Amino acid sequence: MVGSTSHQNDGYALAPEDPNPPRRRSTLLSVCPFILGNEFCERLAFYGLSTNMVMYLTRVMGEDSGYAAVQLNLFEGTCYLTPILGAWLADSLWGRYFTILVFSIIYFIGMIMLTLSASIPGLTPPPDLYPTELQSAALYISLYVVALGTGGIKPNVSAFGADQFDEADPADRREKTSFFNWFYFSINLGSLLAVTVIVWIQENISWAVGFAVPAVCMALAVMVFIAGSGRYKHVEPSESPFSRVFKITWAALRARRRAAAAAAAVFPDGDNTSGSARNSLHSNGQRVRFDPMPTIYSMGRGESESSYSLREPFLPHNNNTTTAIIDNRDVDGTTTAGTGNSNGYTTMADDGVNSAARKASLAWMDSALEARSPGGALSFTRQQVEEVKLVIRMLPIFFPTILYWTIYVQMGSFFVVQGAHLDRTVVLPKGLGTFEIPAASLSMINTLAIVGLIPFYDKLLAPALRRAGRPLTLLKRIGWGLVVCLAAMLCASYVEWYRLKLFSEGHVIGSAQGNGSVVDMSVWWQVPQYLLIGLSEVFTSIGQMEFFYDQAPDVMRSCSMALQLLSVAIGSYLSGAVVWATQIVTSKLDPFGFGWLPKDINKGRLDLFFLVLGGLMVINILHFIHVSLKYEYKAVEHIKRVAPRRLPSSGAGGGPPRPRTAPMPSTAPSAAHPAVARRIQGSAADSPAPQPYGRSVTFLPQTPAMPAPFR
Structure with missing residues (x-):
């Protein structure tokens, strides 16, 4: 009978005469857990590897503080450069699913290599000796395999998650916003566990176990991602x-x-x-x-x-x-x-x-x-x-932001080295004893500061400034972040100057595991500099991301957002160059040959190095003011296309579907849509046809407010 036959609709067998068809599966609950699980495990693995790497290089590999910082800067710079390659492959050749899968496997291989380099006898040097070429090669090859692997994941996972939602379905549109909330929650949870649990394992159990746990997490990331393969929607690659x-x-x-x-x-x-x-x-x-x-300009x-x-x-x-x-x-x-x-x-x-x-x-x-x-x-x-x-045309604004990241990456290198030479003992309540905080774990202060300061900026500061008639444009926001970043360097310099003063007066309480003495000065002195770096992210990092996203034509958004990643990469490389040049010059001027950044920073002048970075930032701020005062915002609406959906009949007050346009920001008008160069009004026939561009490294929620290292 005709009434007993059924047809396929969204994967379900529905009877045509059924007035109440079964509800379709929730995309957020049925598909996205596999993507969110992959992201959680990958971020836990990455930060479990990178957060404490400078301590591994100085304590286990026997490197000088300056050399360790250079190597870490080069590694981090590569981690932000390879996503441009990953985005191009996903958009042009492989598609996002295959790109994520291949690079996740590469990532896992790198983590296994790193774990073996820390576990196999002979691949780490004896105490107080520098590593051999073989030992260095085993470590750095594994690190750069990881850097290559992260390049295919970082720019594509959020866009791949967005691909799973149907814009024609109101439920999917609502769930997509929830997806991004859970996406950022997964990132922050993975980071929090990495800077606490994983770092503690590395400091108190062994480095081999501390690297093995992230490797296991990366294996889980690959398996979880593959487990959802039958449920994913795929977007065909096109020209990038x-x-x-x-x-x-x-x-x-x-x-x-x-x-x-x-x-x-x-x-x-x-x-x-x-x-x-x-x-x-x-x-x-x-x-x-x-x-x-x-x-250029x-x-x-x-x-x-x-x-x-x-x-x-x-x-x-x-x-x-x-x-x-x-x-x-x-x-x-x-x-x-x-x-x-x-x-x-x-x-x-x-x-x-x-x-x-x-x-x-x-x-x-x-x-x-x-x-x-x-x-x-x-x-x-x-x-x-x-x-x-x-x-x-955004390049004149792009260049001054590079130095911000040069200073930012000091948080993962010299801030950690400085903290290792401070008193990190915490007395537990009720006579439970004492606990020593890993120096790298203080970076969670930065994360917590961002989580707290973003709502403060978004709900209190920005509205108050608008009501006062002094709204912060995107460029003003970036500029104030540069000033706060300068303040962080001055604060770090003062803490280091005071620490060296106490050391010279003999206020020493122990050894920093073979790399000099610990000064009788609480590690909590570092809290202000971490807080200031977090505040600078709220202004500069998020402001930079919104500026590049807003001021580019719609179909070129991935290129503009790639500028954000590129600025982090170049800033990291520049940091390595500045550290290397500083140590070379100062070691020649120092009669003892230590320089400012030796293995034992008690014999160096890390405070002066922070001041040098602060001086460079002063020059950079002046240049930024010069170019930003001459920048002209583009005041043309972006086009937001959505798939047609069923609307009420005209008798019910409805009408034909109309194109939806995103509202024009009040503080920084959007860049021009590149098609017809006119304000879009009227029917769908007035809208230019969609352009065949990919969109990796571009998909952001309505409020792209997340900590800079997590993007």
Whole structure:
């Protein structure tokens, strides 16, 4: 009978005449636990490895404090660089599921190698001796295998979790917000267990066991992720924005070289032609000037006193139109007529987004519009070139944020070394004895500070400033974070100066496991510097993430968010370079050859090193103020597309589905959507078609407020 037959709907056999079909399974409860379990185990493994690594390098491997800090900085920098590779593979070739799986296995292999390097006799040096080449190779190869493994997980797990939810389903939309809450809870729980339980095992039982536990956790992460394979939804890979940025930039540079060769042929050396004529070429009756040197940005006022303009280096400007080279092709490749101006150049009237990008962009990249595929078709549209420009225009803000991360990573290296030379004894209540806090465990103060300060900023400080008429823009937020970071360095320098003073006066209570004496000074003196670093994250780290996310075109979000990861990576590498240079220079100036950062910091001047970092931050803050005062926010709405869903009939007050647009932020207007460069209104037909870009390293909740190291 027809009434007894059934059909498949979302995996369930439903009778057509059944007025109350069974409820579909909850995505959050049936699918996401496998993803959340993977993330929890992976983060516990990572922080169980990295949080106390500087102590392993100095105590077990016998390295100097400075050398240990350099190696840790290089490792952490690589951990934030490889996610760009992982995001590209997921978006372009493998998809997120296969990328996460492959890199999780690589990660696990690295953890096994690290555990073996700490367990097998002969792979660690005897006490008070430096490691051999074999011993160093066993350790560092395993670390960089782990760094490679984390590159495929960090940028893809949150996006893969978001893939599981159907935007057309109201229940799924609600559950997706809950997913991100549980996602960040898993991260923080894994981190908390790592900096307490795992670090305690390493300090009090053995390093081999302390590395074996994270390795077991990583094995569980792989197994849990595989266990959910039959339930996952998959998004097919497409072209990555990273590929598009590279292709357009490369095409523009090649076109410039060809133009330079043509200019050299027309005006050979020794020609008496004037410079202005020599820099002018003619094509189809249009005069186009050529500037042989591309520039990222030039400092100077734009159309308003407060604007920050990425100047086109070879085109005139006026207050009414934005001048640009026009190739007589519209966004879709069709031919349009340009308008002329009194200077004889072809101009394009201000059309919103695209003209804003050209006004503050690298005009030399317009050369990419002439690139052609092997079949002779044009390779890139105006829209695609403008998207890349809008990403590149954020570079002047990107560069000053690098030094923030250079200072931030000191929390995992020299803050821990400093804490190991302080009194870490805690008296337990009711006569239960004493307990020695691992120096690395103090980093949980930073985490707790962030958890407490984010609601304070979001619910109290920011609204109060808005009511007072002094709202914090994103750039102001970043700038104040840099100032707080400077205060953290000054605080750490003072603590170290006072610690050395007590040491010189003989206030010593014990040994720091072969690396010098412990000073009779409580480790709680370090609390303010950890709190200040946490406060700086609330301002700079989260502000930087929101700035890059907000000021990029929608389809290039992953490139803009990659700038966040890249700034952490470069900052970590820069920290290693600064530490290395400081120790080299100061050891030559020190008559005893210890330098500022020796194995026993009681013989060094770590306080002066912190002051050097503070001095660099002062210069960095001045530069940041200079560029941020000239930056012009882009005030065009982003487009938020959702799948169509059933609405009430028109008689019930409903109507046809309309596109949903995200509200424009009040403090920092969003970047332009790169398609048509106009405010989106009206029906769905007005919206440009979705672009085939991947979105790894971009998927964030509505309030992307989470501690920086956990992203």
